[in-house]
Amino acid sequence: MKVNELASALRLQSITEPDGEREIDGCYIGDLLSWVMGRAQSGNVWVTIMSNINIVAVATLADVSCIVLAEGVTVEDSVKAVAEAKGVNLFTTPMTAYEIAAKIAALTV
Amino acid sequence: MSEAAVALHFNVDGEDFTSAGQASVQVKKSLRQLGIDSEIIRKVSIAMYEGEINMVIHAGGGEAHVLIYEDRIEIKLDDHGPGIANIEMAMQEGWSTAPDNIRSLGFGAGMGLPNMKRYTDDMKIDSVVGEGTHIVMTVNL
Ligand SMILES: Nc1ncnc2c1ncn2[C@@H]1O[C@H](COP(=O)(O)OP(=O)(O)OP(=O)(O)O)[C@@H](O)[C@H]1O
Ligand SMILES: [Mg+2]
Numbered sequence: 196m197k198v199n200e201l202a203s204a205l206r207l208q209s210i211t212e213p214d215g216e217r218e219i220d221g222c223y224i225g226d227l228l229s230w231v232m233g234r235a236q237s238g239n240v241w242v243t244i245m246s247n248i249n250i251v252a253v254a255t256l257a258d259v260s261c262i263v264l265a266e267g268v269t270v271e272d273s274v275k276a277v278a279e280a281k282g283v284n285l286f287t288t289p290m291t292a293y294e295i296a297a298k299i300a301a302l303t304v
Numbered sequence: 305m306s307e308a309a310v311a312l313h314f315n316v317d318g319e320d321f322t323s324a325g326q327a328s329v330q331v332k333k334s335l336r337q338l339g340i341d342s343e344i345i346r347k348v349s350i351a352m353y354e355g356e357i358n359m360v361i362h363a364g365g366g367e368a369h370v371l372i373y374e375d376r377i378e379i380k381l382d383d384h385g386p387g388i389a390n391i392e393m394a395m396q397e398g399w400s401t402a403p404d405n406i407r408s409l410g411f412g413a414g415m416g417l418p419n420m421k422r423y424t425d426d427m428k429i430d431s432v433v434g435e436g437t438h439i440v441m442t443v444n445l
Contacts, residue, residue: 226410227411227412227413228409228411228413229354229414229415229416229419230413230415232353232354232415232416233350233415233419233422233423237342245409245410247409247410248321249321249325249411252325252328252329253353255329255332256325256328256329256332256346256349256350256353257346257349257350258346258349281329
């Protein structure tokens with residue numbers, strides 16, 4: 196499944212979507228950045244409530260397919276701009292991390 | 305010892321949190337352009353990011369050198385920060401001295417140094433309290 200297909204299936208609100216054609220592969224939930232760095236797998240959907248600028252570099256380097264901000268969390272415009280420039284897909288949704296993961300599992304597993 | 309085919313150098317700014325990680329992002333880009341295997345790129349990216357962030361958070365910045373040889377990639381990190389008093393303890397998962405304002409950004413899990421060890425084939429830390437920390441990590445190609 197592609198990032199843009201997941202976004203429309205889950206009605207995720209797009210903040211940036213420079214690489215919507217990227218394939219997704221599994222999901223990782225976490226807010227502590229070095230846990231995400233060490234444990235998230237390439238292609239994962241990364242679900243978090245962390246919204247500061249550092250999530251962009253972590254997403255790039257851990258090579259996740261997109262970031263999904265849970266619980267209606269949003270980002271400052273500066274974070275949006277950097278994510279767009281770095282080619283990082285970024286979404287927000289009112290759902291909890293559990294609900295997002297359960298839906299991803301139902302769609303892809 | 306053979307000479308590095310490619311050498312990259314970065315000054316890591318200790319003041320600017322908003323650009324933290326940029327050297328690592330740049331290294332990732334360069335390795336891609338060189339056609340390096342994506343699993344190797346991931347290892348180097350993760351290890352270098354953790355080291356870069358540590359220099360920003362704990363040492364007020366520093367310098368990074370990435371040397372690409374025929375058979376390996378070396379990441380060298382040098383800072384003139386406070387040094388690490390007990391390296392064995394610092395290497396343990398969960399051990400951190402990060403202050404609260406840094407923790408609120410998602411850092412301070414005490415997983416950075418363990419990640420650096422896990423994602424590289426060799427890691428050497430040389431640190432003197434009051435003088436600074438020097439780290440060399442090697443990823444075999
Ligand atoms: N370059 C450095 N200079 C001085 N102290 C350091 C340096 N790097 C690490 N340390 C010390 O080692 C501890 C453990 O580092 P580590 O990267 O594992 O965790 P952290 O940076 O505290 O949290 P995390 O990396 O999970 O965000 C740090 O809290 C700090 O006390
Ligand atoms: Mg660290």
